[in-house]
Amino acid sequence: MFNEQNEAVTDESSEAMERKIVRVSKVTKTFKLGKVDVRALKGVDLDIIAGRYVSIMGPSGSGKSTLFNMIGGLDKPTSGKVFIDEVDIAQLDAYELAWLRCRKIGYIFQTFNLIQVMTALENVTLPMIFGGMGNETAVEKGMELLDLVGLGDRYQHKPFELSGGQQQRVAVARALANDPAIILADEPTGNLDLITGEEIIALLKNLSWERKVTVISATHDIKMLNVSDQVIWIRDGQIEKIEERRDLTISVGSVGEKW
Amino acid sequence: MIQNISNIVVEKSSDPVERQVVLPFKQSLAISFKQIRVRFFRSLITTLSLVLAISFLSFVRVSNDVANGLLATGDPDFRRQLIRAGYDLGPEDVRTETNPKQRWIVILSILVCVVGIVNAQLMAVTERFREIGTMKCLGALDRFILRLFLLEAGMQGVVGAVAGAIMGGLFSLVNSAIQFGTPSLTHVLLGDLIFSIAFATGVGFLLSLAGVFYPAIVASRMQPVEAMRAEH
Numbered sequence: 249m250f251n252e253q254n255e256a257v258t259d260e261s262s263e264a265m266e267r268k269i270v271r272v273s274k275v276t277k278t279f280k281l282g283k284v285d286v287r288a289l290k291g292v293d294l295d296i297i298a299g300r301y302v303s304i305m306g307p308s309g310s311g312k313s314t315l316f317n318m319i320g321g322l323d324k325p326t327s328g329k330v331f332i333d334e335v336d337i338a339q340l341d342a343y344e345l346a347w348l349r350c351r352k353i354g355y356i357f358q359t360f361n362l363i364q365v366m367t368a369l370e371n372v373t374l375p376m377i378f379g380g381m382g383n384e385t386a387v388e389k390g391m392e393l394l395d396l397v398g399l400g401d402r403y404q405h406k407p408f409e410l411s412g413g414q415q416q417r418v419a420v421a422r423a424l425a426n427d428p429a430i431i432l433a434d435e436p437t438g439n440l441d442l443i444t445g446e447e448i449i450a451l452l453k454n455l456s457w458e459r460k461v462t463v464i465s466a467t468h469d470i471k472m473l474n475v476s477d478q479v480i481w482i483r484d485g486q487i488e489k490i491e492e493r494r495d496l497t498i499s500v501g502s503v504g505e506k507w
Numbered sequence: 508m509i510q511n512i513s514n515i516v517v518e519k520s521s522d523p524v525e526r527q528v529v530l531p532f533k534q535s536l537a538i539s540f541k542q543i544r545v546r547f548f549r550s551l552i553t554t555l556s557l558v559l560a561i562s563f564l565s566f567v568r569v570s571n572d573v574a575n576g577l578l579a580t581g582d583p584d585f586r587r588q589l590i591r592a593g594y595d596l597g598p599e600d601v602r603t604e605t606n607p608k609q610r611w612i613v614i615l616s617i618l619v620c621v622v623g624i625v626n627a628q629l630m631a632v633t634e635r636f637r638e639i640g641t642m643k644c645l646g647a648l649d650r651f652i653l654r655l656f657l658l659e660a661g662m663q664g665v666v667g668a669v670a671g672a673i674m675g676g677l678f679s680l681v682n683s684a685i686q687f688g689t690p691s692l693t694h695v696l697l698g699d700l701i702f703s704i705a706f707a708t709g710v711g712f713l714l715s716l717a718g719v720f721y722p723a724i725v726a727s728r729m730q731p732v733e734a735m736r737a738e739h
Binding site (some may be wrong): 342343346350351361363364365366375379 | 528529538641642644646731732
């Protein structure tokens, strides 16, 4: 499974590019709120191609977060199937789900969610340790990843000693720790100012471009649209429309120009 | 930057990581220790209730040991002093046990202490909801979280129980020395004394673990999706 991923990095053949990393098939989700059933998703079909930068847009209450959590293996559908890398997540037990989260998916949160008691480096190495990597190898790779996000000299700092943008960079490094196939970013710029937000978007875009990682983000941020290969609009529990990069009519901003 | 990326990719393919999710014991210990250190004041207060309950238990038991030591000398003078001090001694008794009233007070104080620990640990769990959710997102299993909380409570338990047992024991010895004179201390059987203090320490350690058990289970069953919730 990892070998495929490696090939995708080195070999840019169109075949590798067209691999469906996430497949959502006829998914519905019903929540029980008291005695009322709330249908958050009403039959969603969606394919996400590996290596793309995908944004999920939609107003709050549209089912955006529900779909997003489903793709991330954080929630199971009421009916229908979700495949991550051709594995049906409903079939996985707790151990396999944990493994999937550890090795296949990197999470980036709106509120950064670094472990407060650990240094930047320890935060980055934690998923590698969960993944069974030896301490020395993990530290070495953790330093490389922190260098990659431009925080190599701050590895000893605790989260509260870092700015919001720096914390999110550490979070990006942490998400990359186990070379995931997918990075899930939930409003990654929601708690950042304009310029820092643009830097994080550029970083994510860069990573998806150079490492062929699929980036899936739920967002309200228009800046994010400029770099997206695909934008999925959700409304009222259904997909309203899917726009490809070339169809996007939004004026290209400073971030978009780089790509 | 590109150099870096290719390095990492090469390293990945040569890295023989198996399909596993682990958290080595040493790492768990380090994380738990950091948690205590960062929340030192809170941990201290949680531990303090344990210290007080255990020192009371230790006090009662050690006082009893002193009384037994005095009785064992067979000196009628000591016996009179003990009766005056409130010990319930029949004319034939050569040993004394803690009386029911004392036992009830000790049990009550221990109950209050456990409730206090459960309360404090539940708060600690609530406070760390997002952190636990994040760890789950990074691939932590239920048992990692359970182990972290048990280790933390275990460390607090050892420190609190040892401190409480020694404190209560010392206080009891000082108290006896004042009440019956310093010679009373020479009659205490060392074995009894050590047993009492060890007993109190053990009880304290178990109480700390018992108190954290329910909160730790609540924490370990938490869903990783909690980490996504921004409002906190």
